[in-house]
Amino acid sequence: MSNYTLAVIEGDGIGPEIVSSAIRILDKVAPGRFTYKPVIAGGKSIDIHGVPLTDEAIATCKNSDSVLLGAVGGPKWDTLPGHLRPERALLGIRKELGLFANIRPARLYPVLKGACPLRQETAEKGFDMVIVRELTGGCYYGERGRKQDADGNTIAFDTETYNQTEIDRIAKVAFELAAKRGKKLCSVDKANVLESSRLWRERVHEIAKSYPDIALSDMLVDNAAMQLVKNPAQFDVMVTANMFGDILSDEASQLTGSIGLLPSASLSNTRCGMYEPIHGSAPDIAGKGIANPIATIVSVAMMLRYAFTMDAEAERIEQAVDKTLQAGFRTGDILDNGTTPLGTKAMTDKILEQL
């Protein structure tokens, strides 16, 4: 049995606490299979090295079989200039590792439907979608800057740009995923306004020809923002550009009412991907031992499945989490009336017991 190296970025805020929980789980389901290489990035890297991401950090990630990230950022670094902020670490890793496909499941955990912000009948019906967000293109990485016009008026600009290859590869990831799920793909764009969206739509339909079993639909982004609220159950897999995906995937996760449970994967064309909870570094509760470790734990399950095809181990983790929730154990963020919250470590212990 091969041994894998995992670059581990604990990050800031609650990062170290939740990552340590996830590693306890990983060591239990796959004992001795992973060697951990700690990587410093984000706020902590700013404090130590003066920059959010060093070349050494990138190199360690690149030389690992995958990357596990807690969360980066916090108010301490919020007043720094843009290029020195903790989130630059995220953008840098995505680009340097070629992590072009961000996979964000948003499903309503039936035991937690009481936390769903939507009306009861929508929550009862439930939903289970995956948003595939393009992660290394669009206006996140296009040319940007400022200039002065003739009157001395400052102009700022950003460029949304996509090429054929970028669209084709993300479309394929989405079609493949839809093929393994409900066989429905909704491609979201703003083709009535943007040229990049028109190319997006053309290419997605071109790629669709190789996936005759998948029901493809197009939706405008403004309509998608409405449909998510109105009837989230209509979606199986959604694929969209970087900025639209940023907005819609956050909206979709909020709809579950339990962002403390949602994992994400950022994938490249090699095995090496990055896995992280979708929530942030929650500086307000950092160090208190009360953060919910589940999103990070199920991110590890995603990693086992996507990077190492250790599907059985992934399933064991997911089932242990489900059982723990079914047994009524809760951290503070997903508390029902009348239950007592567990801390990070106690919650992890409960999940370990189910393994």
Place this chain on the structure above:
Amino acid sequence: MSNYTLAVIEGDGIGPEIVSSAIRILDKVAPGRFTYKPVIAGGKSIDIHGVPLTDEAIATCKNSDSVLLGAVGGPKWDTLPGHLRPERALLGIRKELGLFANIRPARLYPVLKGACPLRQETAEKGFDMVIVRELTGGCYYGERGRKQDADGNTIAFDTETYNQTEIDRIAKVAFELAAKRGKKLCSVDKANVLESSRLWRERVHEIAKSYPDIALSDMLVDNAAMQLVKNPAQFDVMVTANMFGDILSDEASQLTGSIGLLPSASLSNTRCGMYEPIHGSAPDIAGKGIANPIATIVSVAMMLRYAFTMDAEAERIEQAVDKTLQAGFRTGDILDNGTTPLGTKAMTDKILEQL
């Protein structure tokens, strides 16, 4: 008393039905004050003139004191190339008339809280916000196109661009509006990624200095998409760029559960603005006499208030609509269990009775 000219674009689908209702109301509250100049635009213009917007149509709008629009578009024109689609008429009018400020209220009508897609406690609490969307800048009007890279790979691009003047004037509109309402303004951007957002944020904070009574906050667009679902009551006035505003204002209107009631105004630096319901042309129910006329009727109220400072007349209309709803009258789109739907004309009659 002055007489005003109103350019009237009935448009497509249910457009003619709802506009005719709105004009009956207008003639009742302001008899003899308005002369109507019919303008053909959108799908109907494509059918007659081969283009969605003619120079003559633009000229008539420009020479009027304001523009009332039903809705444009429909499946008939959906397969035409982009520059020939009905929605080009909208984009053209906005630019030609300099309608840089789109004002979109999203409030939960208490009598219709049962239609709110959010959980009961959120609906009970209610919400009442106005989204101020910049409407003639950003990636809607920036340079766009396609090129080929060295490998023959097609690249498409769009440019998000804002200058100081554009941001300053929309910020002022938003601050003025907040001053007349709850004195809270939330400016939404993506300043952690976009240069145009960083300029946006700088300028909004600069303009804020002239409005010391307004509580200004900044929010990232992905967070805003979440907060709208989580706690819409936190918002009073929101101001944002064209594309973000397109997405967030549609999300916010969906949260009311009754988009058939929501008006909008698109304002310039002159009195001449455009007023229209936020819903579309609903081709599926066109010509059936069942469309909800309320959004168009309250758009007329907005017009009276914003363009002609006829506040008393605006209020009369809004109160008549409220009373009609309170009396239990409903069109099919906002039907409660057990009520019988009224058609467009009958609903308009009921509102007229209240005037």
